[in-house]
Amino acid sequence: MNVLLAGGGTTGHVAPLLATADRLRRRNPATGILVLGTTEGVESRLVPQRGYELAVVPRVPLPRKPSADLLRLPGRLRGAVAAARRAIEDVQADVVVGFGGYVAVPAYLAARRAGVPIVVHEQNALPGIANRLGARWATSTAVTFPGTPLPGAVHTGMPLRTEVVALADAPDRDARKRAARAGLGLDPDVPTLLVTGGSLGAQRLNEVFGACAGDLLAAGVQVLHACGRGKSVPLAADVDTSRYVVREYLDEMDTAYAAADLVACRSGAGTVSELTAVGLPGVYVPLPIGNGEQRRNAESVVAAGGGVLVADADLDAAFVRSRVLPLVSDPAALATAAKAAAGFGVHDGDERLADLVEAAAR
Template sequence: MHVVLAGGGTGGHIEPMLALADALSRRTVGGAAVRITCLGTARGLETTLVPARGYELRLIPPVPLPRKPTLDLLRVPGRVRRAVADTRALLTELGADVVVGFGGYVALPAYLAARGAKVPVVVHEGNPLPGLANRIGARRAARVAVTTAGTPLRGAEHVGMPLRTSITGLNRAAHRAEARAAFGLDADRPTLLVFGGSQGAASLNRAATGAADALTAAGVQVLHARGPKNTDVGVPARPAGAAPYVVVDYLERMDLAYAAADLALCRSGAVTVAELSAVGLPAAFVPLPIGNGEQRLNALPVVEAGGGLLVDDAELSPAWIEAQLVPRLTDPAALLALAGHAAAAGIPDADEKLADMVIGVAGKVAGR
């Protein structure tokens, strides 16, 4: 069985694609391993992320999709035709049994090429507001999987967000001492994790560092990923014996960061929300203030379940952190309740559910 995965561009498409690839690579069909090929473009993160995880990457022409009507929209049909022709030839060469798309400018030509090549399609939508590529792909897809219940796609089935097993298999309590030691944190203090994505977030950096004295005076230690370019972000060294405030550029091991923390202050991208709920780590979510509002929608199911808080970017401040987070971080019962509700909102086996779906579609068509 040969599965072709289309999910290049951003981490929000690539990470669930690779989590599914890992789940498929653990399977056999008819006694043979499942073959996996990922599609991408020469300009996306997939050029480094996919080979680093050990999967074959084949490149196709990108088809950027303007979010609003512009003159660039007139160029899309020609780009689509070229990309579809190249992708269809590639599907034929590979002998693809199924195409799985995760949205974005790689998925659209893959969906259209699969239709022409009579290869079945499975769509996975990570956001509660689907993009154009997945809206098109879902019209004739054999199965449609979504991360958020109620996502408006035809035939949508709620399976959750596929995640790495290093996250879904994480026992936070068992690794807490190891994780805190790795970051130079005290073993027994309540811990706030602050991160704003791979590049950091200026508003989170300002608010957290501004609240440093209030946090550490209350006995709360902080692990703060500021972003590799934000070298001016920092706090003065804490006095001897005080709760530490540790600032790092980037977190290579998010599993250890999650294990070290009792509460997170972060953005609410789809993968971030899914990871936090999968490991049962409550969070104060600060949706990105630009875009179509999907980050707020990503966080709402967890917040409504009692597993986190939601604060607008414009409202986030040192005073808000002191008033809202310090009392929770210094109340073990409150933290325990938040963690339980966060975990209840998570779907840790979405990768296996999606793998079942994909193998079922491919096997049905191939007569397996």
């Protein structure tokens, strides 16, 4: 089987693509895999690092509103579709798998013209333009969240990194938790809040939780805070930085998840999928841009009791004191929320998606 995987621009598109590629190769090392991406996106670095070949197409943003870019779209798209068609021919693709983003539309158009089956994977609860188009022609459409409005959608969950799945399936989570805390320089026996805005950080989370550091520590909670590269957390001079630990970036997020009892974070599809897979409740603060997909990603989990949802503009010190502190310092409440979160977790999204890819290729 030969597969063209198309997705790029952000880690949200590339991470499930790579997890799927890895699963296909583990099933059959002879599987031919080519990844379609751009030179500007994170795929230009992450795909070769993982050992896969990257075929480049021109970046073609899809304008959401009438503009001069909309007039230039047909010409730009023709060039991108031609590049995608060459990639399909180079790998002799039996199936094209799209994960959304700028490169997915050219891949879908080229596959349709070449008569190659299409499989779509949509990460968000509210689908983007590219996958709404691809789903019209797809042999199979996979979605991360049940109820995603795409025709014929099959719920597969998110293809996850192997280290996250290993944590989700770990037989002794308590021992893993103590070891993870010790490895991060934290007290193995103290309730732990993880604050993260992803690799780029989230300044709102940095400012609000940094301002509440004294309240958190006084309540007997320790904090591991990943602030993002080039960013910082404004801590008062008297804050004990051995108990409020700030890192720019955490290379091993599975270790951070293992150490945590509660996570304050954005609600990208990957984050929600990872937290539910490992059974961690979240304080979800959706990114206040886009079409509202981050809020939709977290709504069902939160409605079931698997966390708390707060708008970016409403996250302040008063919210942390009234909603976050009572949860993170109450073992019974944390256990209940963790069980609710785990009820939404999918550990084998890569297997489920690989099944659809192989069926489409046949």
